[in-house]
Amino acid sequence: MVSRRGFLKGGGLALFGIGLMGGIPAFMAEAAASDKIVSPYKRKRVLVCIFQRGAMDGLMAVTPFTDKYLQAARPNLFMQGIDLDGKWSLHPGMKAFEPMFREGRLGIVHGIGSPNNTRSHFDAQDYMESGTPFNKGTASGWLNRAVGLLGHDAQTPFTAVSLTSALPRSFYGDHPSVAISNLQDFAIQLRGNPAAANTAAKSFEDLYDATSTGLLHETGKESFDAMKMLQKADLKNYRPAAGAVYPFSPLGNSLRQVAQLIKMDVGLEVAFTESNGWDTHFNQGTDNGIFARNVADLSNSITAFWKDLEGYQDDVTVMTMTEFGRTVHQNGTGGTDHGRASCNFILGNNVAGGKVYGSVGELAVENLEDRRDLPVTTDFRSVFSAVADAHLKISDDKALFPEWSGNKAEVMKA
Amino acid sequence: MCLSNPRVGRPICMKIMIVVLSLAFVGGSVGVRFPYRQAGLTERQAAAHLLSRFTYGAGPGDVDAVVKMGLEKWFMQQLDGNLPDDSLNQVLSRYDALKLSNEEVVKTFPKGGQLIRMAIRDGVVSKDSVKVDRKEYRDALQTYRQEKGYKPEQELFRQFICQKILRAAYSQNQLREVLTDFWFNHFNVSITKNDCAQFIPAYERDVIRPSALSNFSELLLKTAKSPAMSFYLDNFLSGGKGLNENYAREVMELHTMGVDGGYTQQDVTQAAKVLTGWGVYPMRDQGRGIVEKFSDEQLARRGFVHEGDFFFNANRHDGEEKKVLGHTFAAGGGYTEGVQLLEMLAHHPSTAAFITKKLAVRFVSDNPPQSLLDKMAKTFRDKNGDIKQVLITMVESPEFWSEGAVREKTKSPFELAIGAVRSLHGTIYQPYQLYSWVTRMGEKKYFYQAPTGFPDKGSYWINTGSLLNRMNFGLALASGRIPGISIDLAALNNGHEPESSEAALTTYGKIILPERNLDATIKRLTPMLNDPTLAKKVDEASSKTATEKGEAVMTAEATGNPMLAQVVGIIIGSPEYQRR
Numbered sequence: 001m002v003s004r005r006g007f008l009k010g011g012g013l014a015l016f017g018i019g020l021m022g023g024i025p026a027f028m029a030e031a032a033a034s035d036k037i038v039s040p041y042k043r044k045r046v047l048v049c050i051f052q053r054g055a056m057d058g059l060m061a062v063t064p065f066t067d068k069y070l071q072a073a074r075p076n077l078f079m080q081g082i083d084l085d086g087k088w089s090l091h092p093g094m095k096a097f098e099p100m101f102r103e104g105r106l107g108i109v110h111g112i113g114s115p116n117n118t119r120s121h122f123d124a125q126d127y128m129e130s131g132t133p134f135n136k137g138t139a140s141g142w143l144n145r146a147v148g149l150l151g152h153d154a155q156t157p158f159t160a161v162s163l164t165s166a167l168p169r170s171f172y173g174d175h176p177s178v179a180i181s182n183l184q185d186f187a188i189q190l191r192g193n194p195a196a197a198n199t200a201a202k203s204f205e206d207l208y209d210a211t212s213t214g215l216l217h218e219t220g221k222e223s224f225d226a227m228k229m230l231q232k233a234d235l236k237n238y239r240p241a242a243g244a245v246y247p248f249s250p251l252g253n254s255l256r257q258v259a260q261l262i263k264m265d266v267g268l269e270v271a272f273t274e275s276n277g278w279d280t281h282f283n284q285g286t287d288n289g290i291f292a293r294n295v296a297d298l299s300n301s302i303t304a305f306w307k308d309l310e311g312y313q314d315d316v317t318v319m320t321m322t323e324f325g326r327t328v329h330q331n332g333t334g335g336t337d338h339g340r341a342s343c344n345f346i347l348g349n350n351v352a353g354g355k356v357y358g359s360v361g362e363l364a365v366e367n368l369e370d371r372r373d374l375p376v377t378t379d380f381r382s383v384f385s386a387v388a389d390a391h392l393k394i395s396d397d398k399a400l401f402p403e404w405s406g407n408k409a410e411v412m413k414a
Numbered sequence: 415m416c417l418s419n420p421r422v423g424r425p426i427c428m429k430i431m432i433v434v435l436s437l438a439f440v441g442g443s444v445g446v447r448f449p450y451r452q453a454g455l456t457e458r459q460a461a462a463h464l465l466s467r468f469t470y471g472a473g474p475g476d477v478d479a480v481v482k483m484g485l486e487k488w489f490m491q492q493l494d495g496n497l498p499d500d501s502l503n504q505v506l507s508r509y510d511a512l513k514l515s516n517e518e519v520v521k522t523f524p525k526g527g528q529l530i531r532m533a534i535r536d537g538v539v540s541k542d543s544v545k546v547d548r549k550e551y552r553d554a555l556q557t558y559r560q561e562k563g564y565k566p567e568q569e570l571f572r573q574f575i576c577q578k579i580l581r582a583a584y585s586q587n588q589l590r591e592v593l594t595d596f597w598f599n600h601f602n603v604s605i606t607k608n609d610c611a612q613f614i615p616a617y618e619r620d621v622i623r624p625s626a627l628s629n630f631s632e633l634l635l636k637t638a639k640s641p642a643m644s645f646y647l648d649n650f651l652s653g654g655k656g657l658n659e660n661y662a663r664e665v666m667e668l669h670t671m672g673v674d675g676g677y678t679q680q681d682v683t684q685a686a687k688v689l690t691g692w693g694v695y696p697m698r699d700q701g702r703g704i705v706e707k708f709s710d711e712q713l714a715r716r717g718f719v720h721e722g723d724f725f726f727n728a729n730r731h732d733g734e735e736k737k738v739l740g741h742t743f744a745a746g747g748g749y750t751e752g753v754q755l756l757e758m759l760a761h762h763p764s765t766a767a768f769i770t771k772k773l774a775v776r777f778v779s780d781n782p783p784q785s786l787l788d789k790m791a792k793t794f795r796d797k798n799g800d801i802k803q804v805l806i807t808m809v810e811s812p813e814f815w816s817e818g819a820v821r822e823k824t825k826s827p828f829e830l831a832i833g834a835v836r837s838l839h840g841t842i843y844q845p846y847q848l849y850s851w852v853t854r855m856g857e858k859k860y861f862y863q864a865p866t867g868f869p870d871k872g873s874y875w876i877n878t879g880s881l882l883n884r885m886n887f888g889l890a891l892a893s894g895r896i897p898g899i900s901i902d903l904a905a906l907n908n909g910h911e912p913e914s915s916e917a918a919l920t921t922y923g924k925i926i927l928p929e930r931n932l933d934a935t936i937k938r939l940t941p942m943l944n945d946p947t948l949a950k951k952v953d954e955a956s957s958k959t960a961t962e963k964g965e966a967v968m969t970a971e972a973t974g975n976p977m978l979a980q981v982v983g984i985i986i987g988s989p990e991y992q993r994r
Contacts, residue, residue: 122607136660137667139866157878166858178879190889196980203942203984204885211989215876223878
């Protein structure tokens with residue numbers, strides 16, 4: 001375990017944005033004091049990962065609309081969306097992404113996937129999240145390893161936060177990381193009896209302060225510090241900046257909370273959340289239907305998040321991922337089945353955006369993997385490692401992705 | 415101990431049954447001696463330690479009962495694990511899905527995608543129903559499901575999870591339950607993997623629980639042949655043209671020898687070849703392939719094996735010679751070479767070291783001393799992986815009773831939740847409510863995705879995301895605010911309500927945390943809880959909201975005395991109660 005345990009006494013550092021809280025929690029002072037960042041006023045860089053569970057049909061999200069083979073393979077599903085560059089079009093449900101693409105902040109990688117050709121959701125997600133596509137027994141997740149490679153020892157309770165009810169596979173491992181489904185739950189609560197909750201909170205704080213068990217003592221202190229900080233931040237009455245409106249959806253709700261954590265400057269560096277419902281075997285739809293609703297939620301949530309981060313955008317990169325893509329041919333039930341490559345989205349001011357990366361040839365049957373699927377031409381690890389390197393300064397690829405020795409994708413600005 | 419009778423919603427109380435008859439047992443309890451006095455523990459402290467290690471927590475009176483029976487005898491009885499559980503079984507009998515065989519489960523609980531496919535095939539819903547009303551579509555599917563007598567898969571998992579909670583809370587055979595949990599986690603499978611999810615209830619019921627106290631190689635062989643494991647680690651795929659190494663790798667790395675156990679990638683590949691053809695007997699009506707064409711006898715003559723759900727498909731087996739860990743498997747070994755391989759792994763010295771360490775971490779401390787590990791590993795090797803014998807060696811060692819072991823484990827969220835119900839003699843009417851809390855505290859049982867299982871160490875369970883929820887759980891439980899969990903705090907003290915917070919702390923501290931020194935805790939908390947203005951506020955707030963919101967009050971006794979509920983809630987959320 002990284003030595004977040006053991007607190008410095010009175011950090012004495014003024015922290016950016018701490019004004020609204022009155023006092024500096026010990027974990028913040030410690031983190032700031034031991035940081036290798038030159039300027040103590042410089043904020044943390046944050047990587048936000050969104051896992052699209054169920055396998056997004058990359059060919060419908062970002063369509064090679066001039067491809068006649070695709071058109072033939074999908075008589076009911078083929079469509080041209082918003083023309084990006086004469087070859088690729090964006091699904092109209094994602095029109096919110098267009099301006100960011102044009103501005104060069106949003107990059108797309110097509111043909112991305114895993115070298116392991118499993119078409120099992122479970123296995124492919126497991127491999128993508130552990131970052132070791134040929135080894136099930138890897139105990140840690142790649143984002144947990146990333147936390148260990150951040151280059152500074154002291155961390156706060158909010159260094160790695162997953163906005164999910166259970167810890168995702170990406171976060172498994174020895175480095176501190178937490179799953180919180182709702183920040184407002186971060187309090188001592190007794191439904192219908194706030195006075196009792198208050199006394200209890202004081203009692204608990206005192207007991208945990210006095211305990212001789214190191215782990216309980218230190219985690220107790222961090223928990224109460226964090227609780228007070230969140231209380232002062234008045235989460236309930238949060239108003240997003242720049243008139244951003246988050247979709248009323250689990251993803252929108254999660255990203256809103258990520259934005260809150262970022263603005264509170266509590267040391268968040270790796271955030272994770274997920275989006276569900278991408279397993280479109282049936283009735284996938286075209287410009288409306290299941291898929292259209294999903295991409296609208298995805299893009300509107302991310303766009304609202306980005307808008308809300310006005311003033312913080314330089315610190316944040318968002319990356320989506322999905323376990324595999326779907327068959328080039330539509331199936332007999334108005335949908336698509338499990339395939340191989342898909343596409344992903346990377347948003348940030350240091351992204352070399354405005355471009356669809358990757359190598360995607362004509363979708364003639366003989367060019368397809370197993371004569372059915374968009375072949376994987378970009379290993380997901382080459383993209384993940386490029387983003388981790390450019391944004392979080394994690395350059396130890398061997399530690400981040402053991403078993404991998406490829407080149408990083410050139411999706412980030414040099 | 416109290417059990418709920420769900421139908422009449424009235425608790426049936428049952429005295430702890432102490433079977434004084436000495437049950438037949440390997441070697442008997444004669445001669446087994448626990449060296450706790452040398453470690454400076456009294457008999458009562460030793461009993462409390464035993465209960466903290468081999469049960470889901472001591473209920474009121476349990477320490478007395480164990481002392482009365484004799485510590486060694488109690489332990490041997492738990493090792494036998496055959497005490498009658500009639501009341502529990504009666505409650506469990508309502509979970510009809512848990513009696514089904516795997517094949518019946520497959521037929522009764524079609525997965526979401528399968529159901530839609532069948533509905534489309536039967537013309538109930540159109541395949542182009544994107545534009546139609548979504549509610550209508552869902553309703554049509556729902557009606558179809560009911561007409562066909564199919565049930566949603568979630569119902570299976572709900573029942574399964576409920577039985578887990580009830581067994582942990584109320585089984586007389588506590589050690590069997592604790593070990594069932596341990597071995598399940600060791601041979602982890604996960605509901606998150608759709609392919610294996612439906613087979614998990616039978617996996618625990620037929621593979622793990624009956625063998626939890628037997629012998630390691632039996633567990634290993636049974637898990638290897640189970641549909642849950644075969645689907646979870648993909649061995650059912652392995653054979654014919656494609657070799658899948660997942661199971662072969664994990665069976666060495668995680669189930670037997672450990673990652674540093676001394677095997678190579680070559681061993682993994684060769685072991686995978688040995689296990690080709692091991693899979694699941696076709697269960698669905700359609701596409702049963704070879705088993706439709708030939709009888710079991712005909713297949714057996716060709717080297718196929720059909721045993722319950724297990725199926726060895728000789729056609730998919732790699733018949734060539736293999737070499738694993740220096741041992742040569744001659745060509746044409748068929749099914750038996752897989753059995754030999756697993757036996758070999760079960761008896762490997764690395765396995766003895768790996769498994770006994772895991773047991774010591776579970777039952778002694780997060781960092782068990784090497785001297786203890788050596789003794790346990792020796793017993794494992796000498797006694798052919800006999801689980802009971804290994805545990806006896808452990809409990810007969812001074813290290814088990816040492817300062818470095820007593821109260822050194824951190825309760826997992828599940829242990830905390832079940833232990834708290836047991837501490838308070840609670841009655842569980844709605845087990846799933848407890849599951850939600852356990853999940854919120856960081857342990858989503860049966861959903862741990864990786865084959866490693868949940869890490870068994872305090873630093874995994876205690877983090878800022880979960881610690882406040884532990885405290886909230888204590889408060890919610892004690893104040894009767896977890897729906898479907900009923901407690902009667904006054905009854906724990908023979909109907910007497912303590913007169914002050916200090917008295918409540920002393921009295922209930924002893925009941926909930928038997929044989930612990932709580933002087934410091936009481937001294938710290940008393941001034942805070944004795945603040946008269948606070949007491950008044952707490953009472954007022956409690957009665958006000960209860961009437962204003964008209965909330966269902968679960969137990970009059972619990973909410974009848976908010977101050978007492980608060981004291982008990984604080985004890986359960988306290989650092990001391992997080993340890994065992």
